Amino acid sequence: MDAIEKAIRNALEKGNAEDRAFRERVYRSAFAALDRALQANPGVTVEVAIKRRKAIQAKIAEIESEFLPAVPDVGPQVDAPAAGPAAAAAPAIEIGDTAPPAVAVDGPAQPASDAPRSRVLPVVPDIMPDATLPGAPAIDMSSPAASGAAAEVAPDRDERRIRGRRLPLTAIFFTVTLLAAIGIGLFFAMQTGVFKTAAQLDTAPPEAPPTVEDDDFTPADGANAPAKPGAVDQSRDWINVFSPADPTHVAAPSDAKAEVMKDDTGPFLRIRSGASGSAIAFDVGQGVLEKLAGKHAVFDIIARAEDGKDTQISVDCNFGELGDCGRKRYAVGQQRNEYLFDVQFPNKRPGSAGTIAVNSDFDKQGKAVNIYEIRVSIEP
Incomplete structure (x- = not known):
């Protein structure tokens, strides 16, 4: 089970998964979480954003099909109508001002020849959910792994458990910082000759420290330099x-x-x-x-x-x-x-x-x- 499916299924377990309205809120929450993660990373290209949204859309369709009964062969699949007045009361989303744009998932009607014959396809919500999401579990996609193609459900935690977990992290951070400071101090002492004996001290006139001109710097591998936002689109x-x-x-x-x-x-x-x-x-x-x-x-x-x-x-x-x-x-x-x-x-x-x-x-x-x-x- 991949991370997307695991995150959505965990969110469904927090409510009545048989309730279609609840499932839709969970799906919209997943899309909203992906949008926030993409918006927090301006370096994401158009191609990557589209692939990530399609991955979540496909996984939602796969999960939703488990809740729908099989039906006999009927005509071509008819897409659900566009959001109407009922959509105005749909759940809210939080979207950053500097977010790269969110890409919508719905498209033109599917040809009859491509329509599935054995099961009714679920309706996957727009990439931009409605204004509010009451009752939907929160989904976090801020981590690199989650923004790549998965979503992490943020479960409720007891405050005492949170405090208990902070202590080891604080101790680790303090220890690493202390060791780094000691290492820097030793390196500086060795460079300045603090540990040298009188016989080893250099009595020659001091030399000017070497300098590096900005124009002389050349990256070892230019191909590994990060791409500027929108640079890939210029080639389109x-x-x-x-x-x-x-x-x-x-x-x-x-x-x-x-x-x-x-x-x-x-x-x-x-x-x-x-x-x-x-x-x-x-x-x-x-x-x-x-x-x-x-x-x-x-x-x-x-x-x-x-x-x-x-x-x-x-x-x-x-x-x-x-x-x-x-x-x-x-x-x-x-x-x-x-x-x-x-x-x-x-x-x-x-x-x-x-x-x-x-x-x-x-x-x-x-x-x-x-x-x-x-x-x-x-x-x-």
Whole structure:
């Protein structure tokens, strides 16, 4: 049993695992924990983030299938509807402002030929859970092992047990620190000649200590140097979907606003959804969809919230004959960031252009979001 499965099953044992609502809270808690771990590590690449989310999604589907009865062959699998009014009361998540973006897991409808025939597939929640998670066990993915592909459930502990375990760790830390200080002191004493006898002392004039110029330093192995955040993405072959330089392919309903603006972060399109929750639509050209047909594509929305007003955005897609992208939700903070989602397109010829609709404030409080760019790349 791998770490992901063990963590989720341990969390399920803390409540009524037969209750589907409880299981869903546990799954959402696992996704939220993974997001926090990824956000705490800005060096995680897009490819690694997608693989980690897919690993948890696959494990959740495997666990959830054990709670569903087998059914006879029916037609193609129909995806569950997008989150509606009931989702507004879903559990809350804690998301850092500087987090790399969280990638949503739901995608276009699965072809009938690929649908399983022996068991109903479970519904796996979006990568961004709802606002609250009452009653769900806490899941921690802050450790390197857990953020790689597993999750650790943080069980309740008695305060006296915690105090008892801190004492050995404190003693070990103190001992190691003391030994390190003694070692440094001995090394310094040997270098300065404290232990030398009078006969061994060097009476020659002191020489200037050698120095190392910054420009002379060359790493032994440049390949092992850590990659800067976003450096891997620079090599991607991005296809532009939207740029503030051409806002003519943006449609805003009567109660919504879209304005091209510029500040020290660069030009952007500030969108603000209306009181009805209407979204602003960005055109995806037919030529772009023809390049994506039959391919696995990753969309990237580069955005940040209006100053002092963090918000939650929702994203929906309509690619015509090529399907959609499911409904996505992201927490957008004050820092310019990338919000990614992937889509597996069917091998069809699109008959028309498509759209990506963005609601700037899922809570309908009139908050705005700045859109710097929308782009897409094809996965190899």
